[in-house]
Amino acid sequence: MSRHVYSKWVKTEAIRKYAAIEDHVPDTRRMTKSSLFNKLKRYNMVYVKPEIGTFGNGVMRVECRSGGYKFQKGAKIHTFVSYDAMYKSILRHTGGKRYLVQKGIHLLKHQGGRFDLRVMVQYSPDRRWKTTGIIGRVAAKNKIVTNFHNGGRLVQANRLLTPHTSKPKSLLKSLSKLGVRVGRAMKSAFPGVYVIGLDVALDKTLHPWILEVNTSPDPYIFKKHEDPKVFKTIMRYARSYPKR
Structure with a gap:
C-alpha cells in the first residue's frame, strides 16, 4: 500500500465524496480549453495547477476582466485581449503536463x-x-x-x-x-x-x-x-x- 498519493485530482475526488467535507472543496476540474473557459466565466478568477507537483511550482492565477484576460505565474503578469491567445500561452507554460482548474478563493x-x-x-x-x-x-x-x-x-x-x-x-x-x-x-x-x-x-x-x-x-x-x-x-x- 502506497503511503503517498501524488495526483491532486485523485485526492480531490476521494475527499469530496463526503458530505461533511464537500462544502470545503473548491470546484475543481481537469483543465481543458473549455473547462478553463467555463470556470473563468463562472468565477472570474481561478487557479490552474499541475495535477502532480510540489512547493507551488507551476501554479497560475487566471482572471477574466472586462476588456480581456490575464494570468500570473510567479511575480510576472501576462495580459491578453482574446481567450484563445491566453490559453495558448498557458499551454506553453504547462510544459505538456496535466493541469487542474480550481475555483479561485480570494x-x-x-x-x-x-x-x-x-x-x-x-x-x-x-x-x-x-x-x-x-x-x-x-x-x-x-x-x-x-x-x-x-x-x-x-x-x-x-x-x-x-x-x-x-x-x-x-x-x-x-x-x-x-x-x-x-x-x-x-x-x-x-x-x-x-x-x-x-x-x-x-x-x-x-x-x-x-x-x-x-x-x-x-x-x-x-x-x-x-x-x-x-x-x-x-x-x-x-x-x-x-x-x-
Missing part, C-alpha cells in the same frame, strides 16, 4: 500578503487521526503562492486570524476537526496514508476551503511553531508509522 491578507494555513494531521500511535499542528503561511510580495519553499514566510496562526475574528481559538478548533475528517476519508480511500497536510484558505466570511491535500507534508516547518511541544509530537507520531 485569500485573506496579512501585511499585504495573501495567507493560508497548513493543517498537519496524523494517524496516531493509538490508531486515531489527530490534528497535531496548524501554522500560517504568508506569500512573498507580489507572489500568488504561500509555500515556504517558494518564498513564503511562516507566521503563527493566531496572529494571522486575530485581525479577522474575535474567536481565533474557536476557528482553529473547527479546522482541527475538519483535518480529522479529511484524514479519515483519505485513509478509507488510501489505507497506506498515515499523514496529511491540508492547505486551507479562508475567504472573507472565514469559510475554510481545502486547496490541497498533501500526503508527504514537510514536518520541519513546525519547528517555527510557537509551542515546541507541537514539533516534538509531530516527530513522535512520525516515528510510529509502519516501516516501508
